[in-house]
Amino acid sequence: MKKSLLFLPILVTLVTLITPASAQLTASVDLTPSILLPGDTASGILTLTNKGTASIKVTGVTFFSDLKVEPKSVSSIGYIPSGGSYELPFRIYANEEGLYSVEARIYTTNGTLNQLILVDVRDLTPEIVLNSAIVLNEVNTVTFTISDPIGVSNLKVEPLFDAEPKIIYLTDSEGSFTYYASEEKELKFRVSFYNGENYHEVIQTIMPEYRESKGVLLNVSLPYDAVCLEDVVPIRVELTNLRNDAIYSIEVTASLKNFSKKSQIASLSSMESRSIEFLCTAKYPGEQDVYIRVEFKDALNNIYSMEKRVSFKVLEEKAISISNLEVKWNRNLRISGDVSNSGKSTVYNVMLAIQSDGIIKTYYLGKIEPSDFDTFEFSVENVTSATPHLIVTWNNELGERIEEVMPVKLPQKQEFEAETNPAIITISVVVFVAIIAIAGLAWIRRK
Missing domain, CATH: 2.60.40.10 (Immunoglobulins)
Structure with a gap:
């Protein structure tokens, strides 16, 4: 009954x-x-x-x-x-x-x-409860708890969707699986177990809580809004992984009109940050656009990409310039002046050279810091050309060799200053004194 x-x-x-x-x-x-x-x-x-x-x-x-x-x-x-x-x-x-x-x-x-x-x-079968929300477009490690109100044995869970592992064998009330969610949808599980000698299989459908991925934060910064021509511009890129999973094989590419360079990061854990700096030369005057592209993979080899654009202005003037140029002709051609670094980066191996009629005379200055200057003065013999050339060369922070050629206008001959020779002056004085003495002696004899 x-x-x-x-x-x-x-x-x-x-x-x-x-x-x-x-x-x-x-x-x-x-x-x-x-x-x-x-x-x-x-x-x-x-x-x-x-x-x-x-x-x-x-x-x-x-x-x-x-x-x-x-x-x-x-x-x-x-x-x-x-x-x-x-x-x-x-x-x-x-x-x-x-x-x-x-x-x-x-x-x-x-x-x-x-x-x-x-x-x-009793109609009481084991039931799965997900312990956390599922994040879209990320590799989720989902943990779950399974209720067992009647004490079954040989409990096994099979996700009926693309997850790993395909079969989860439970020895206690908790388990986990890895799942990449590209969309919001119900998840089905096959739960199998024994109650005594009785085998059971049930299908459980769960609608998880879904959340949007916070993704990867890409920050690109330029320390200067405007730079001189041929100056070196640092492009700073910072990546922060706001996702709940790690990312791998990260490739960062910086591109502009005359420049393209890549840098790689092996991996970024969740909430980890990494900074990269690219150095490029400002080759062309005007507004320059910099494009930063980031590509990476997740643990399941899904590929992601993101881009960002920043810009800076390149001035017409070069970073290195010559000022206070003074050209004099004594017996040799003498040139002096200042070499100024108006750029934002240090320049190295600064050298000046005067070229005339195949003759080259050099003057080495070395390193000049940003917003600093150095002076030079040197002379060249046997200059016959009407327009010799002053050549300035230097290396930027990337090691690139840059050259600037300036024609030098020589003063007219009448503007040349004769160089005073002490020996000639001495001889002239002696001759003058001798003439005075002879004239005086002749005058005395007449008396």
Whole structure:
């Protein structure tokens, strides 16, 4: 008969009703599993124990219930000696949820013993609960907890979508899988397990909580809005991984009109930052656009890319210039002036050269810091060309050699200053004194 006693605190209750004629015979039942699912079969053992001093003859056992019990009846069990016992295996088949009773009647020559067996059938299968939200367009390591209200065994979870691993074997109530979510959708799982000897498979559908990826933050900065021609411009790129997963094989490319360079970063963990600096030469005057492109992969080799554009202005003037140029002709051509660095970067190996009629004379200055200058002065002999050339060369911070050629306008001949020779002056003075002396002596003789 089916009972509605669902409030009972114990799942399987064994009640022994013993008639006075069989008071020395006791019965007990072991039922596995203790809680059944619809469609399960329970394996039971009815144990009869003779606690009396004389043998008891058991003529038969019959089971009465709305449930199917096999065997339904057993006869001619025979004698159970004093202190002895007898075990009768049986099976109970449960198809629907509910609390059922099975009555076992044990017949002896001394009377009848009744054993009541309560069978609890519940529709309670293990259930998966995801422990966190799933982030779109990221590789998610999703942990989950699985409830097990009835104590099943050999629990196995199979994600029915593209996840790793394909099968998750659980030894406790927690598991995890890796999943790349490109869109919001329901996730289906096949959960399989054993309840006693009963194999079960259920499909569970879950609609996870989805969140948008925070992605990778790309910041590009230029320290200057305007630079001189041929100056070196630093381009600073900072990457911050705001994703929940790591990224790999990161390639950063900086490109502009005359320049393209790549830099690589092996990986960035979640919330990790890395900075890169590119140096480029401002080759062309006017507005210059810089394009930064970033490509990277996730753990599943999905490829991502992002771009950003910044700009700076290149002035017409070069970083190195000559000022206060002074050209004089004494006996040789003498040139002096200042070399100024108006740029934002240091220049190296600054050298001046004067070229005239195949003759080259050099003057080495070396390094000049930004917004600094140095002076020079040197002379060149045997200059006959009307327009000799002053050549200025230097290396920028990238090691590039830069050259600037300036024609030098020579003063006219009448503007040349004769160089004073002390020996000539001395001879002239001596001759002048001698002439005065001779003239004086002649005048005295006339007197």
